[in-house]
Amino acid sequence: MPELPDVEVYKQRADAWAVGGRIQHVSAPQPEILEGGSVQSLGRELHECRLQRTRRHGKFLFLGLDSGRWLVLHFGMSGRLERFDCSQERPAHTDFSLELEDGTCLAYVAPRKLGLISLIDDPDDFIAERELGVDALSVDQDSFLDLAKGRRSGVKCWLMSQQILAGLGNVYSDEILYRARMHPKTKVSDLNEDALRGLFAARAEVLEISIEAGADPQRLPDDFLLPHREAGAACPRCDGTIRPLKACGRTAYLCPDCQPPNGQ
Ligand SMILES: [Zn+2]
Known part of the structure; x- marks a missing residue:
């Protein structure tokens, strides 16, 4: 998609x-x-x-x-x-x-x-x-931190809500969470400011590198999740194994070793 x-x-x-x-x-x-x-x-x-x-x-x-x-x-x-x-x-x-x-x-x-x-x-x-939120590429850090205030939803759901942050779907929200080493079901309200700043930076890096690569999974760096995004694949970052997980009504993929529940 x-x-x-x-x-x-x-x-x-x-x-x-x-x-x-x-x-x-x-x-x-x-x-x-x-x-x-x-x-x-x-x-x-x-x-x-x-x-x-x-x-x-x-x-x-x-x-x-x-x-x-x-x-x-x-x-x-x-x-x-x-x-x-x-x-x-x-x-x-x-x-x-x-x-x-x-x-x-x-x-x-x-x-x-x-x-x-x-x-x-x-x-x-x-x-x-359409009540679209701020564009996920051009959002600035202060606005990003403001958007997280009082949000009790899971961070993957929050990233994918077009009314909060417009542009991210199932694949790139997974990629951003993988880069930020964050579990998809972590509650946004449980993220401290450092974690949110890390998420903000991961969002920028993932989007900018992906656009530079023509949004072509074949051209993405090997340490991205997308080239390995299937159940049982080896995590390119650790000895872990990529696993699917139902989150926000979608099938998310993550490395449970890099992205432990409640890890920040
Ligand atoms: Zn890993």
Whole structure:
């Protein structure tokens, strides 16, 4: 499931591939992905618009148009952004694409559905309406410490709550907790300030290194959990074994030796 690092990589792709380009044609082989409008109305509205800028908040990508409006994309369970030559066959599972004046198409590709594309007036209003928390990459340390105050939930649940900190899901919350050597079910209210500062730093390191690696698990450093994230795998840091654990309704992975319960 695409999380903050993946969407940040898609933002970089949109910046490199599409910003500055003028939209000639819109196609939506899977029109159900569009929210609040038909392909025809979207096509009319976007025709001849130039893509001016991009923005990301949590797991949402916003494409700013010279009309002043924005396309917002959420990548659901499996979505990604691709580019193809419009004269060639589009990639399998293309749900939506924008044909640009240079003959390239920016494609939203999703083998599994549940994503979302919509035309909106203002990203800030969209973020407020969805009650999204502060972006998990750009949050500053004081805000991060404030967000933890009075929270009695497990730290994994807290990290994954989009209304508190937008952008983290099951995989990257595990990665951050692994780096911080913290058990997923540790109560946030049981973390002292040093532990929270360590968690804040682990979040920054994991996100920055993952984005630098193109959010590609194959390119992540070997001491990351993600390349070893399966039951029975050897912990790259100690003699321990990676184990699954039900936490916050998801299957978390951790090294119980590096991340003991109530350890800080
Ligand atoms: Zn370990």
